[in-house]
Amino acid sequence: MFIDIHGHAYRHTGAPNPRSEDETQWFMRPDQLLARHDELEIERCALLPIVNAEVYLPQSNEDILDMADASGGRFIPFCNIDPRAVTNDASAPLDRLLGYYRDRGCLGVGEVMPNLRFADSRVQNLFAHVERAGLPLTFDVSVRIGGDYGLVDDPGMPELEASLRRFPRLKILGHGPAFWAEIGRLRTPGDRAGYPDYPIDEEGVVPLLLRRYEHLYGDLSAGSGYNALARDPRYAVEFLNEFQDKLLFGTDLVGPDQKALLPGFLTGLRDSGEITDEVFEKIARGNAMRVLGL
Numbered sequence: 001m002f003i004d005i006h007g008h009a010y011r012h013t014g015a016p017n018p019r020s021e022d023e024t025q026w027f028m029r030p031d032q033l034l035a036r037h038d039e040l041e042i043e044r045c046a047l048l049p050i051v052n053a054e055v056y057l058p059q060s061n062e063d064i065l066d067m068a069d070a071s072g073g074r075f076i077p078f079c080n081i082d083p084r085a086v087t088n089d090a091s092a093p094l095d096r097l098l099g100y101y102r103d104r105g106c107l108g109v110g111e112v113m114p115n116l117r118f119a120d121s122r123v124q125n126l127f128a129h130v131e132r133a134g135l136p137l138t139f140d141v142s143v144r145i146g147g148d149y150g151l152v153d154d155p156g157m158p159e160l161e162a163s164l165r166r167f168p169r170l171k172i173l174g175h176g177p178a179f180w181a182e183i184g185r186l187r188t189p190g191d192r193a194g195y196p197d198y199p200i201d202e203e204g205v206v207p208l209l210l211r212r213y214e215h216l217y218g219d220l221s222a223g224s225g226y227n228a229l230a231r232d233p234r235y236a237v238e239f240l241n242e243f244q245d246k247l248l249f250g251t252d253l254v255g256p257d258q259k260a261l262l263p264g265f266l267t268g269l270r271d272s273g274e275i276t277d278e279v280f281e282k283i284a285r286g287n288a289m290r291v292l293g294l
Contacts, residue, residue, distance in 0.1 A: 002263065003285040003294075004045035006111070006138065006175065006221035006250035007075070009033045011063050027056070030067045032256045034074060040251070040263050043285070044074050046292070048111045048138060051080040054149035055113050061101055068105070076292060078138070079106035082114055083126040090121035094129040102133050107292045110138030111175070113149045118159035123151060127163055131170035136291050138219055140176040143193045150176055155189045156205050157182065164213040171291060173248065174206070175219040180228035182206050183239070195227040200235040210243050217291060218243065220283070221250025226262045237274045244279045248287050 010027045028036070037045060049064045050056055061079045068077040079101035086092040098109070109130050116123050130137050141160075142150035153159045157179070164172065174180075178192045184200030186192060206228075209216055219225065229236035240247065251260050270280040288294070 001041040001284060002043065002249050003288040004037070004042045004221070004251050005173065005248040005288050005291075006219055006252045007033060007045040007047050008050065008252070008254060009047060009067060009075075010057070010059060011067050027254055028256050030071065030075070033253065034071065036251075036253055036256065036260070037074070040260055042251070044076055044294075045251075046078055046108060046288070047075040048078045048108075049080040050111065050113070051082050052112075052114045052149060053082075054115045061106070065101075065104055065106070076108075076294075077104075077106045078108040078110055079104075080110060080112065081126060083112075083116065083120070083122040084114065088122070090125045092122070092125060094126055095132060098129055098133040098135065102135060106135070107294075108136045108138065109133075110173070112137060112139040112151065115142060115145055115149050115152065117145070117152045118163055124163070124166070127167050127170055131167045134169075136171035136173060136217075138173040138175055141174075141178040142176075143178050150178070153178070155182075155186060155192060157209070161209060161213075164209065164216055168213075168215060171215050171217065173217045173219040173291075174209075175221065175225070175250075175252075177224040179206065180218075180224040183228045184232070184235070195223060195231075197227075197231055199232040203235075207239065207243070210246055216246070217287070218247045219250050220247055220262060222252035225250065225252075226265065230261070230265060233269075237269060240269070240275050240283065241279060244275075244282050245287060247283045248291065249284050 009030045051058050064077045068075040140150040142148045142152050181192045182204040183206045184204045185202040269275045
């Protein structure tokens with residue numbers, strides 16, 4: 001039923017989450033993740049490596065390729081390159097790495113999570129090379145430098161928009177709290193750092209950017225993607241219908257006991273007739289197939 005655009009796993013024994021002492025929040029092994037997928041009717045999943053030192057425990061792209069090879073086609077491998085790799089400047093020949101992993105079967109890049117500004121020349125260099133490689137890119141976004149992970153932008157996401165203008169052939173999948181909080185107009189700039197729970201009285205910059213830039217997509221995974229819809233179900237129906245060709249189902253599951261609320265939310269809207277079977281099919285799996293070239 002679903003293709004998950006955003007998954008994580010660590011091979012063999014899984015991996016502890018240094019940000020949490022709760023062992024239920026440790027990253028899953030691939031067999032645990034596949035068990036959750038069976039439960040949620042997820043047929044395939046993009047597996048995104050974590051490589052940035054700001055986040056958890058870095059893993060290799062080869063780990064992802066090995067897990068994908070062993071999954072019988074259920075894991076779709078992404079690669080990931082830290083923009084500081086090789087030379088730690090804007091001249092780094094990241095195309096050599098991206099071409100290698102693309103040729104090994106990786107269908108996307110991400111999750112890009114270094115704690116650098118979008119406008120940082122090293123990040124822009126990565127975007128340029130990913131655009132040339134012809135791969136989609138998934139990022140996470142933060143509101144500050146230091147004490148966090150994710151690319152940093154200001155309210156209204158002007159640096160993301162500048163990147164969209166500069167790289168018109170780069171398919172970018174927006175993700176994370178500071179991205180999805182701006183589905184509606186912020187009551188205060190600080191609301192970007194969390195999950196706003198108030199209704200959407202006026203649309204924010206996310207729908208404006210989705211309209212303006214054909215190559216921007218929405219990764220609906222994690223609590224941030226779910227909250228963007230569930231905070232105002234009335235607006236969610238409008239949003240899903242308008243952007244039915246640009247939204248991709250995802251879970252971003254980490255721990256084996258983590259809740260996944262988006263599948264039930266979307267199937268509920270379909271079953272109630274608020275979105276059609278066609279709209280549901282596009283968001284659940286069709287858009288992922290098109291973006292990834294499956």
